[in-house]
Amino acid sequence: MNIPLSWYLILAASLFCIGLYGVLSRRNAIAILLGVELMLNAVNINLVAFWRYLDPAQMGGQVFAIIVFAVAAAEVAVGLALIISVYRSRKSVVADDIDLMKW
Amino acid sequence: MTASQIVFLLSAALIIGSALMVVTTRKLVHAALWLVAALFGVAILYGLLEAGFLAVVQVVVYIGAIAILFIFAVMLTRKEMRDTGPQTRRSWPLAALLGLLVLAGLVFLVLDMPDVARTAVEIPAEVDTVGALGQALVSPEAYALPFEVASVLLLAALIGAVYIASGQKKE
Numbered sequence: 001m002n003i004p005l006s007w008y009l010i011l012a013a014s015l016f017c018i019g020l021y022g023v024l025s026r027r028n029a030i031a032i033l034l035g036v037e038l039m040l041n042a043v044n045i046n047l048v049a050f051w052r053y054l055d056p057a058q059m060g061g062q063v064f065a066i067i068v069f070a071v072a073a074a075e076v077a078v079g080l081a082l083i084i085s086v087y088r089s090r091k092s093v094v095a096d097d098i099d100l101m102k103w
Numbered sequence: 104m105t106a107s108q109i110v111f112l113l114s115a116a117l118i119i120g121s122a123l124m125v126v127t128t129r130k131l132v133h134a135a136l137w138l139v140a141a142l143f144g145v146a147i148l149y150g151l152l153e154a155g156f157l158a159v160v161q162v163v164v165y166i167g168a169i170a171i172l173f174i175f176a177v178m179l180t181r182k183e184m185r186d187t188g189p190q191t192r193r194s195w196p197l198a199a200l201l202g203l204l205v206l207a208g209l210v211f212l213v214l215d216m217p218d219v220a221r222t223a224v225e226i227p228a229e230v231d232t233v234g235a236l237g238q239a240l241v242s243p244e245a246y247a248l249p250f251e252v253a254s255v256l257l258l259a260a261l262i263g264a265v266y267i268a269s270g271q272k273k274e
Contacts, residue, residue, distance in 0.1 A: 020205060062157060063246045
């Protein structure tokens with residue numbers, strides 16, 4: 001275990017930014033959700049790395065990571081259900097086309 | 104260069120490479136499969152960080168449930184824009200610039216942190232991290248309330264998802 005903490009943090013930062021790029025650049029709504037998943041994983045890497053490197057006897061970091069798992073599962077379930085529902089009524093998964101509630 | 108550093112660098116290369124494929128590849132099914140590879144790399148990192156329970160949960164929940172859900176959704180909606188037409192918005196260079204700026208800022212902050220090159224503290228031999236995690240999740244002094252709130256959130260989200268996706272009701 002002689003990996004510096006900064007390696008984990010920089011890896012998580014790169015993963016977060018790749019996910020951010022995916023969210024901002026993709027047209028397909030499902031691909032946007034894929035980018036969100038990458039960002040959530042980057043956050044989880046940080047949480048677990050801080051837990052391991054600061055105080056492994058305190059379980060807060062791992063508990064928070066588990067709650068992020070649950071929230072990610074909820075987000076994906078609702079998001080994909082919305083996309084499938086929109087696709088059924090409008091025959092499109094392009095985020096720009098879904099402008100029914102846009103002013 | 105020790106063995107754990109080599110494992111870290113290999114899994115970091117796997118994560119970054121597959122994440123780049125997730126956001127750039129044209130075919131969405133391939134993007135979802137690359138996401139599986141990236142999630143697997145993150146599970147290896149959890150193993151390196153001695154968070155064995157999280158590594159297992161990552162494989163079971165993320166790869167086993169979430170990634171499969173993505174593949175289902177892609178297959179249910181793939182008639183639209185399968186391989187034709189642009190997959191990225193016209194403003195994608197702006198998105199790339201913003202991503203690089205955020206990356207530069209984060210790396211600057213990380214390198215500016217005090218004592219960032221520290222190595223991991225030893226886990227005392229008598230501490231059982233998986234057992235401690237289980238007790239922290241159910242003991243009222245620790246994290247029982249957030250745990251219950253998360254489970255209610257998950258239940259509500261899944262009921263909502265079933266209701267939204269179930270389609271037109273007969274009036």
